[in-house]
Amino acid sequence: MFLKRFFPKKVARSVYYINFKKYYNKLGYRGILFDIDNTLVPHGEKADEKAVNFFKRLKDIGFKFCLISNNKEERVKPFADAVGAPYIFDAHKPSVNAYNMAMEIMGTDIDETIFVGDQVFTDVFGGNRANMYTILVRPIHPKEELQIVLKRYLEKIVMWRYARQDRKKLRKENKQYNMARLLRLKKKKEKA
Numbered sequence: 001m002f003l004k005r006f007f008p009k010k011v012a013r014s015v016y017y018i019n020f021k022k023y024y025n026k027l028g029y030r031g032i033l034f035d036i037d038n039t040l041v042p043h044g045e046k047a048d049e050k051a052v053n054f055f056k057r058l059k060d061i062g063f064k065f066c067l068i069s070n071n072k073e074e075r076v077k078p079f080a081d082a083v084g085a086p087y088i089f090d091a092h093k094p095s096v097n098a099y100n101m102a103m104e105i106m107g108t109d110i111d112e113t114i115f116v117g118d119q120v121f122t123d124v125f126g127g128n129r130a131n132m133y134t135i136l137v138r139p140i141h142p143k144e145e146l147q148i149v150l151k152r153y154l155e156k157i158v159m160w161r162y163a164r165q166d167r168k169k170l171r172k173e174n175k176q177y178n179m180a181r182l183l184r185l186k187k188k189k190e191k192a
Contacts, residue, residue, distance in 0.1 A: 003161050005125060007165075008127075010134075010135045018137075027182070029112055031108030032116060033066050034085075034117070035122075036076065038119075038140050051083055064107065065085050066103075066105050071090070094123075096130040110132050114135060119155070133178075
């Protein structure tokens with residue numbers, strides 16, 4: 001189905017509600033790529049205390065992380081510096097180049113990396129094109145640029161179809177995806 005390329009592997013209320021310990025300890029993920037605006041903070045806002053503490057917790061768990069944004073460096077760099085994260089600006093998402101560069105920066109591969117973002121047509125679609133595990137979060141704040149507001153209407157159609165899928169089938173597909181991914185990771189470790 002055409003729309004399936006836009007479907008995330010998981011949907012979450014907020015990046016701050018995701019159980020990242022489970023992804024690290026049980027599922028073997030080691031790297032996380034994040035969008036910034038409306039994923040971690042409201043659009044255009046500086047890194048707040050909640051975001052700074054969030055990245056400290058991720059580091060304590062053992063995760064490597066990188067920020068990927070279509071914004072200019074003057075927006076991305078101050079945020080990245082505040083949370084202590086490497087970053088890629090002007091990423092041209094959904095192009096897979098930035099996703100691959102970010103994994104190279106972190107020293108991870110697609111089997112160990114998650115992408116978290118708030119937009120279907122840039123964040124999730126790009127992560128899916130890179131064959132990554134994608135998590136779509138709800139936008140933090142309704143204030144957005146005009147072109148994003150217009151895309152949100154199309155996203156509603158995609159997510160309406162996503163919501164009508166068979167939940168058992170979705171869980172089974174996610175389980176199969178993670179089992180195959182863990183098997184690939186095991187084989188890589190045996191070769192090393």
